[in-house]
Amino acid sequence: MRTLLMRSSVLLLAASLLLTGVAAAEDEKPPVDVRVRGEITSVEVDSDSFGLHTARGEDLVFLVNDQTRFFGPDGELGGLGDLEVGMIAGVAATKEDDGRLLALRVAAGHKQDLLRVVGEITGVVPGQGTFTLETREGARYEFQTGERTRFVSRDGSVDDIHDLKKGMHAAVAAVRREGGWFALHVAVGEPKDRPDVDVRAAGEIISVGSSIFTLHTRDDRTLVFQVTDATKFGSTDGSVDSFGDLEAGMLAIVAAHDDGGTLTALWVGVGMPRPEGERPQRPSREAEPTAKPARGA
Template sequence: MKKRSILSLALAVLMSALVVGQTFAATEASVGENRRLYGEVVAVGEDSLTIRTPTGEEQTFLVDGATRFRSKEGELSGLDAIQVGMKVFVLPADSDVARIVLVLPDDFDPGRWSKGSGTVVSVDAAAGSLTLATDGGGEISLLVDENTRFVGGIAGLEALETGLRIGYAAREDENGNLVAGVLAARPQEKVRPARGTVMTVSLENGTFTLQTVSGEEKIYQVNENTRFRSKDGSLAGLADLQVGMVAIVVAADAGGETATAQVIAAGNPEDMPSFDQRARGQVTSVNDRSFTLVTAQEETFTFVVDESTRFLSASGAVQGLADLQSGDRVVVGAQEGDGGELIARLVAVNPSNP
């Protein structure tokens, strides 16, 4: 029974990381969080860059083949696109190696940006504005202009509907109005995640069969768009999927006997982590070294976070405790410390749901 419960939690953690929606907190507005560092580039080397923060401190980051470079227009070619004088965010700030370097507009002023999330109350497409009921209980009006980015499955202001939960990053213009730089919503496409054990694999047909935890057998088709994930990165395609592996499959509900797999995450059962405490619920508070959640059964748990805690989210936006917010839905696997405290080893984060 214990082995089965551990397997169920591991599957739940993995599924939460896979089907998590778009992040509500836009990177461009994340100022002062200890997982992101803002500053101006003062030096660029062959495999490094140095930035100076607003407080005058300088920090050098190494870059490697896994470092991603982005700007408002999209992906950049690499370190060769970075120039002295550029304003950037570097993630994570507490590492010697940069994983993401985000190039900001020349007129970016961190003091003029704010971020948050809420529910759409009204939309005035003609005026280019919308009103949100914020999570804090108030209301906020946002303007939209040609520079506003829409992410998370929404095409534009006209696509926003009353009742939709969105996140925003906004700046104050010269008239004191808040102009949205980013509006992010959860993707609207419904998918059907399933978890279970791989029973058959057919390379000839490009399919595999999954026996779910409820005993149902499902057949999935794999194509060139199917993404494969595993803990060690060894799962690159259908040929690497083995009978007996534990898997999470995310597929669009096509209404037929065979569904096309969008994401497959799999591993061997013995690789699944062992936890003393497992919990699923909504974050109610976040402190410097811990966070508290309440479950659907109204149980309250407080988890300590240390350097070994892993945070998982599909977008990669939640990289540490500083990125966690009240209202986030999480699945946590923890071990008991010497003093009886619960130390979170794995935290899978799913942004707040409506």
């Protein structure tokens, strides 16, 4: 399940990171009203527009003009004509007075040019800006880094490639560039930093609150999980990648750490809800928490 979730969200993550890197370097003028990710479904050069099927299942049409900027893995694209049906894209847009969406920035790439992997760092060459990583399956990758690479770690100790060390565990989102992989996002952690998975549960989400959600499990238990900034989210269709995407009625698998009775979700994998006729009938209720969430969660 974990591998499936990773594959389902990797392309959208990489497209999102491309767009985030562009947005960070620019002022939000005009203001961005809409940020979405998805797959390009049409490109209409004659009408200066393109269609996008979003991760949430929406079909949107975006207009472009001479102020719209287009970006790909290797930098800025020439324009609308460089987009292709089937590309994965992230779009930042403004909503015009008539309700139409005008794209301000579009970051797009082919599926085969986007990558996300998790594994152990096996070598670092700061002078060349490169590091190598080996996955659990034994696949090896070499990544180039640069000014657009963002490094993050649980304790804030990793700011650039000079802080990477052999033996560290990392999740890397990258784009293909000139035959190699360029790392956009490197999330690093030591093995000892990874909380133990004490609880694994599968069932239906029956309520979503402030930084907590309640799951009715297949074995008829009611569990309350708190979430943190470190909680990872995914779904089989790519529509769930944050806590804000969770809804009552979704089917989910949760891995959590038990800290004295408080269940902290480490990752949440969401599937499609069953048809209404197949779902168990239970009275609508707000489940009582089994443990009080930590303050400030």
